[in-house]
Amino acid sequence: MSQPTERTPERPAGRAVPTSADVARLAGVSRATVSYVLNNTSAVRISEPTRRRVREAAEELGYVPHAAARSLRAGHSRMVLLPTSHVPVGPLYSQFFNEFQWALRRLDYTVVQYGSVGLEAEEAARAWAELRPVAVVSLGEVQLTGQGVEILKRSGARAVITLGTRAVEGTHALVMDQGKVGEVATAHLVASGRRRIGVVIPEEPGLAMFSGPRLDGARRAVAGTGATVVPLPLRYEEESANELAARWRDLGLDAVFGYNDEYAMLLMRALQDAGIAVPGETAVVGADDLLLGRLLRPRLSTVRIDMVLGRELAELVDRAVREPEVPPRTRALLDSRVVRRESS
Amino acid sequence: MSQPTERTPERPAGRAVPTSADVARLAGVSRATVSYVLNNTSAVRISEPTRRRVREAAEELGYVPHAAARSLRAGHSRMVLLPTSHVPVGPLYSQFFNEFQWALRRLDYTVVQYGSVGLEAEEAARAWAELRPVAVVSLGEVQLTGQGVEILKRSGARAVITLGTRAVEGTHALVMDQGKVGEVATAHLVASGRRRIGVVIPEEPGLAMFSGPRLDGARRAVAGTGATVVPLPLRYEEESANELAARWRDLGLDAVFGYNDEYAMLLMRALQDAGIAVPGETAVVGADDLLLGRLLRPRLSTVRIDMVLGRELAELVDRAVREPEVPPRTRALLDSRVVRRESS
């Protein structure tokens, strides 16, 4: 860039942000022409010399269009808003999420994640609505209410998609059937002849959303089999696991579903240290099929969760935006199956 | 897009998005009054009955202010933009990140994460600049250039903060000294009498940003000691680890720094399965101090990384926004120390 001045102060107090009017002035044309050139408007034909002058002027000024002004004028945006929060999630979920974002970008949407920690349902919906997104994809961080959905739709959102453990009225709901995770794990344990089955409930906040349905699923699996389910609160700390292991024999359990691989690994180690044979005396099953679970001895049995592809979800969003009249539907988002290794 | 000149209704058969003008009409007042009431403008006093009428009208219509229009009018926003991408990060980083977001929110900023996967430096800077954020905090997903920083500042960003492995010109740079992680790990191994030290280099994309500096740090640690460093490419798969373990004795290594706990655990298991005693024949050190590392036998030695608090970083952002004339500085963001367990 040509900076003829010897000293360019970083931030001259008066330096304004260049607008299309500045570009027009420098190029010696009107603002309309600038817009035509920079947006490659095909309806209008601009001479090549003019185009070049405009482009050079824009370049020289470092002009960048103002998204807010543009979408204000246009009356709509292509922003897809994804509320985020602090729910600790595994690599599976992260990968899905990234693929989803990438696919949306390919469909020419601007993906914006909005940190929504600590917001209540309606408060959150209002905050999101201020940005006038064309679609909101809520991954369950904030429990959206029908009221909140109404606010969003009234403010122009053409699609509200919830991706959670249960359907929300008025939205395209994608249900992650967390119950099934607990169900297949527990059914597997029952089928292997286990009768008293512990189910780990993490005490860490934010996980109740997943652990509750998983426990319910476990209960469904034992219904009518004579086996029983015992909830086991557990913090993700060695001390907590050791305490639990110390009273293991009093609990009289012969199997445990560890919520996920991490909690399962923690508990399995504590059980082994307490002299309880795995899987001999107690079977252990995790979930998520982490690589690390295969490194323990015995190798950890697990529930493998197959997520819908991020690309598919992106296409669903796109369709919902283009055809908002299609009524929202609820559909399953993931499938689960047991991968039996050595710990069960 | 060539569309017929016929007017296509933007919002088919639906009521339009309510604006402050609609609220004013319903309440029987002017738009200005609506603005005063809804923003609690203290400079103007509005009678209580009027306030009530306005509030009720807004409520009835489900009015939500239009953030773009507001910031267009105001000439500035309080948006802090955080580019995100798919770099796989550990729980330590996530926790820091969430704390940071939360703290920014408390300081009344709107935190927006912008999915920037696959964007080049300048392209990305331009995309971010379109949103006219008051500050950009780049966590290193996209290698920001001086050019990119200039674009952002010209478009009104009052602070650009980079949080990466090396400083970027013109920004408040917070350097995560990844080199030190490798340095302290290797120094520890050398001090324990190890001479030929392997350093794992993950083959997964996106990690080079961290692994390169860590390897450099390891080299610094052996300089002048007579010990040597050997880079060890490794995929995060059992097969890859087993291959590496199979030719371990040919490599003649007596220690390895495993990049982080996960790779270290993977490799340690492969070494043990190949009959190589840990730490007797080969010492292993990871990094991140994951709980899972403590579950293996021997317990995994590790490098504990202390991150700066998210709250501190949020305050730095706030200060940089309020006093943009203060020259950008580079400062260290994290400190590292070895936690010796049993594997070294």
Added chain:
DNA sequence: TTGAAAGCGTTACCAA
């Protein structure tokens, strides 16, 4: 081929 002007939803200034 280009330009003038309207208007998107807000808010701040100045009158009434």
Added chain:
DNA sequence: TTGGTAACGCTTTCAA
């Protein structure tokens, strides 16, 4: 205490 009005930056229709 309230209302009219201009302006923020952009796109688009209409006119030249």
